Amino acid sequence: MPDNHPLPALFDAIQQAHQALRPTVLETPLAYSSQLAALTGCHVHLKCEHLQRTGSFKFRGASNKVRLLTEAQRRGGVITASSGNHGLGVALAGHEAGVPVTVYATTTASALKLDAIRALGAEVVTLDTDPLAVELEAAAEAQRQGKLFVSPYNDAQVIAGQGTIGMEIAEQLPQVDAVFVAVGGGGMVSGIGTAIRQLKPNAQIIGCWPANAPTLERSLAAGHIIEMEEADTLSDGTAGGIEPGSITFPLCQRVIDRTVLVNEDEIRTAMKAVARFERWMIEGAAGVAVAGALKLATDYQGKHVAVVICGRNILLEKFLGAIQ
Known part of the structure; x- marks a missing residue:
């Protein structure tokens, strides 16, 4: 990882952003989902970034x-x-x-x-x-x-802004055991992971990918950034490769404890569950994080897990088609 982007320096930038961005950036709720908790056996807390301004983190x-x-x-x-x-x-x-x-x-x-x-x-x-x-x-x-x-992700100041989600989760859920985050270019998980690493070092960061578009996940497994063909996915917000030399790659290597791939049916099921239980229409990338939590629920029984609902910006017709 480049010396000019160490985790402590990034955490300092996240702390500064956490203070400076109010009230322009909203502090979003961390909502307990009793029905998802009953379904999974975990204490499921949904970080409501779909309620952020513009409908996304x-x-x-x-x-x-x-x-x-x-x-x-x-x-x-x-x-x-x-x-x-x-x-x-x-x-x-x-x-x-x-x-x-x-x-x-x-x-x-x-x-x-x-x-x-x-x-x-x-x-x-x-x-x-x-x-x-x-x-x-x-x-x-x-x-x-x-x-x-x-850059959507290859920028330390952008990553610091996304990291304010991690600051809020640590404040809102001091007992957090795991955080599930959908990953595309890695900016959000790098920021959240850096904040959680500093504030809640025992909590796990789980990176969640659609199985149809796992370029960064495959890159992490390979130990270097790769190019690969991706298939269509409901999670269009996480689709696409990552820029060569992106600072998110070494950050993800440091902060992600575990990865999970979810298929399109699992994404649909997760989107439908959130609609049924919480009455929220969420986009595919948010469904990826929920699907990851559902898939790994047996490993976190009785634990407090935060799931980042990263956005709601999906066409109504696409959403209805996905859950029907």
Whole structure:
């Protein structure tokens, strides 16, 4: 892991963000689910990031990044790449701070999310290629234009913003034994894991992936970042490869205690369970974390587990199709 990104320094940045982002970023509830507890035999606590502004945890990292821009960067504007939630978070943070935002996305990205991004005044550029290629092109275009590129995950300030979730979980559930987190590029789990490592060192961090899109999980198993073909998944927010040299890779190596893969039927079952028991419509990536907790429940009997419900931004038709 690069020396300029040690865990203590990142934790300091998370602590600063935890204080500085209020009240722009909401402290979301940690809701006890009695019915999921009865189903699993675990004390299940749902971290309600779907109730965060923009409907996703991504607003945390985006807000922290925009908060720390220089005056020149604010005037020049920023470019980012996103399947939706990160772009929406940057668009809102930029809108409120008066920072011009351009968002690159795939042509297959959620129309609901892209329309919401445009409604906040951001420019949207769609490319007919895979998420990682979009990300690399957006970064290259930012360099050509002399603008700042805001990575969805490969950025210490973005990771620090996501890490505020871990700060809240530690405060809201002092007895936490395990935290289940859906993983794509690794920004959220890196931040949460760093905070939990410092505050609750005995708690486990479980990284959850859709079996159809496990690039970072396979990379961790291999010991280096790999490229691989991924299949379609309901968890579009975690799909896609990771940027070569991403700081999240060594962070994930340090903070993730255990990994779990869940198939599409398991994701659907988890989304349906949350809808039935809690009356919440959650997106596929959130379903991945719930599915991971359901799959490993026998290993955490009687334990207090926190499950990050990372977002709600899914088309109604897609949600209904998933749970029927």
